[in-house]
Amino acid sequence: MDKIKVGAQYWLPQHSLTRLVGRLASAKLGAVTTSIIRWFIKQYKINMDEALHSDPQHFKTFNEFFVRELKPGMRPVVEEESVIVHPADACVSQFGLIQNDRLIQAKNHDYSARDLLGGDLNLAEEFTDGQFATLYLSPSDYHRVHMPCDGTLRQMIYVPGDLFSVNPLTAANVENLFARNERVVCIFDTEFGPMAQVLVGATIVGSIELVWAGTVTPPTGNSVYRWDYPSEGDKAIHFKKGEEMGRFKLGSTVINLFPKGAIEFASSMQLEQTTRLGTAYAHIQE
Known part of the structure; x- marks a missing residue:
């Protein structure tokens, strides 16, 4: 199965597929977008409590959700200069x-x-x-x-x-x-x-x-x-x-x-x- 997963990537239309997914991810599809985001959150166990906006309905596109901001202070940066x-x-x-x-x-x-x-x-x-x-x-x-x-x-x-x-x-x-x-x-x-x-x-x-x-x-x-x-x-x-x-x-x-x-x-x-x-x-x- 691993060989099939890797081998399939050589014949997939990588760039065409990526452009298609990119268009879909940037499309404003209303309830469809929200449903996809909810599925993604559940599938990948994403902790939305860390996100600045935790409600999936806030995001108009999937891309907006994917590059979501974190709440201030969620990732403190070590300040020591070295x-x-x-x-x-x-x-x-x-x-x-x-x-x-x-x-x-x-x-x-x-x-x-x-x-x-x-x-x-x-x-x-x-x-x-x-x-x-x-x-x-x-x-x-x-x-x-x-x-x-x-x-x-x-x-x-x-x-x-x-x-x-x-x-x-x-x-x-x-x-x-x-x-x-x-x-x-x-x-x-x-x-x-x-x-x-x-x-x-x-x-x-x-x-x-x-x-x-x-x-x-x-x-x-x-x-x-x-x-x-x-x-x-x-x-x-x-x-x-x-x-x-x-x-x-x-x-x-x-x-x-x-x-x-x-x-x-x-x-x-x-x-x-x-x-x-x-x-x-x-x-x-x-």
């Missing part, structure tokens, strides 16, 4: 060293940091011998993505690609999954050097939104697009730790890259650990 915090409610899929440009995807599978970052060798070299972490957002999770540390946006890269599922089963069976799926790479300059926050698309992920750019995917064509941003002045884009930087309309994965010697993961980090936005993720090395 602490890097989790950027999302998720599950730790993998983490560790970037060795010879390779990141671990799953047991017996790895992939290239250069490919993940859109083929830019110079950019990939900034993370040589650094560290990475892959965080999987399930359908039941809060789907806004926040900053793990203070940072200034340097570059955004849109990389077109496939739209395989990014669940653990697919990660264990589809080679180069995160370097072949559609994704948005965000490069930030921080006090400890560069930090990459990569938002990876997936099957039926209708779009990826960023607070400074709006909806980034899916544009048409197969080209890699790059946007550069100033580090100073009125047009510079600065974020504080814990601030929202983007969101997924339906679930996916966040990957962080850190430079060599910059951080040490928190002792609590372990595979398949459930993460909560704002809790300790790593510590900046002195």
Whole structure:
């Protein structure tokens, strides 16, 4: 059955299916939308007591529900300056060293940091011998993505690609999954050097939104697009730790890259650990 689930993804019309689901998720269907939301809440055991608006009838579209806000104070952010915090409610899929440009995807599978970052060798070299972490957002999770540390946006890269599922089963069976799926790479300059926050698309992920750019995917064509941003002045884009930087309309994965010697993961980090936005993720090395 697992082979069938994975194999079917190769012949599914991934982009057409995703566009269709995206349209349905953004449609205002009244009682139908409310019924779907109620089913989703029950199916995935979502705690609506955490949501700013807990009544399913508040949401006019499924997308509005999926990117719902949390009540103020539901995810307190560790304020200690040396602490890097989790950027999302998720599950730790993998983490560790970037060795010879390779990141671990799953047991017996790895992939290239250069490919993940859109083929830019110079950019990939900034993370040589650094560290990475892959965080999987399930359908039941809060789907806004926040900053793990203070940072200034340097570059955004849109990389077109496939739209395989990014669940653990697919990660264990589809080679180069995160370097072949559609994704948005965000490069930030921080006090400890560069930090990459990569938002990876997936099957039926209708779009990826960023607070400074709006909806980034899916544009048409197969080209890699790059946007550069100033580090100073009125047009510079600065974020504080814990601030929202983007969101997924339906679930996916966040990957962080850190430079060599910059951080040490928190002792609590372990595979398949459930993460909560704002809790300790790593510590900046002195």
